[in-house]
Amino acid sequence: MNRIKQILSHPACYHYIRQVVLGGLPFREWIRLYGFDDLNQRIADLGCGPSDILRYLSPERRPDFYLGVDISERYLDSARRHAARAGVNAEFHALDLARLTHDRDVQKKLTGLLEYRNISRVVLLGVLHHIDDESALATLNLVHQVATVRSLVTNDVVEIPGDFLNNLYCRMDRGTFIRSEAGYDALIAKSAWSISSKHWTAPGVAFAKNLHYVLVK
Numbered sequence: 602m603n604r605i606k607q608i609l610s611h612p613a614c615y616h617y618i619r620q621v622v623l624g625g626l627p628f629r630e631w632i633r634l635y636g637f638d639d640l641n642q643r644i645a646d647l648g649c650g651p652s653d654i655l656r657y658l659s660p661e662r663r664p665d666f667y668l669g670v671d672i673s674e675r676y677l678d679s680a681r682r683h684a685a686r687a688g689v690n691a692e693f694h695a696l697d698l699a700r701l702t703h704d705r706d707v708q709k710k711l712t713g714l715l716e717y718r719n720i721s722r723v724v725l726l727g728v729l730h731h732i733d734d735e736s737a738l739a740t741l742n743l744v745h746q747v748a749t750v751r752s753l754v755t756n757d758v759v760e761i762p763g764d765f766l767n768n769l770y771c772r773m774d775r776g777t778f779i780r781s782e783a784g785y786d787a788l789i790a791k792s793a794w795s796i797s798s799k800h801w802t803a804p805g806v807a808f809a810k811n812l813h814y815v816l817v818k
Contacts, residue, residue, distance in 0.1 A: 652680035730776035
């Protein structure tokens with residue numbers, strides 16, 4: 602397991618292994634869904650990793666600003682290169698989001714960044730299924746408190762009753778808090794956000810499902 606984590610910690614390996622195993626991720630579909638093609642959006646990507654989605658931006662359609670936050674400097678270095686190649690106005694910060702729910706300094710730093718950079722949309726891509734309900738609610742509500750943020754988008758794997766292949770895919774994921782659709786619904790219902798819409802997508806191997814929520818104030 603440690604060897605696998607070491608391999609996945611390398612940004613290029615992380616990108617291409619996911620692409621091969623899943624038959625290609627639908628990044629271009631996600632760009633439209635998350636508003637990465639909206640010239641007026643100022644996006645914060647919490648837990649951005651190497652920001653692989655920036656590889657797929659169109660030169661004519663990209664966000665006004667992109668803020669990437671992650672704990673890994675190795676990933677952030679890769680993300681900076683992707684942003685530079687895409688010509689995106691971007692900034693990156695190392696922050697331990699695992700401390701977000703209980704560390705006031707981390708909370709202040711994050712909310713300060715969101716406010717200072719006038720972030721309009723926050724994305725949590727593959728984040729919620731890695732944290733428990735209490736931590737997830739604290740994260741959702743903390744972001745909701747930031748006046749400039751008007752919307753939030755999530756992307757997570759989801760357990761589907763009776764869907765053997767999808768659920769096998771879930772068991773292979775490193776997240777330990779993968780929920781059913783009803784579980785995600787209940788989690789968000791407890792937060793300060795309202796659900797604007799829900800979307801399902803799948804990578805090249807269509808049995809593996811991703812559930813996305815677009816949340817608004």
